[in-house]
């Protein structure tokens with residue numbers, strides 16, 4: 001599966017503070033993915049913070065260079 005740009009799904013993850021989303025029609029589970037700014041590797045969530053019901057800060061970690069980083073929401077894709 002290739003990462004998809006799906007801002008509605010990402011917004012829903014932030015609003016529900018649930019960093020995964022299960023599509024009720026297909027039961028497919030989506031998670032956030034971003035590309036590492038160093039090397040373009042797919043990077044997944046390392047940690048996240050909540051405030052009330054919403055996600056505030058999501059930190060990603062690159063499996064190749066082990067860098068941890070944050071990106072703005074519009075750069076987050078799902079896979």
Ligand SMILES: [Zn+2]
Nearest residue numbers: 036038062065
């Ligand atoms: Zn990297």
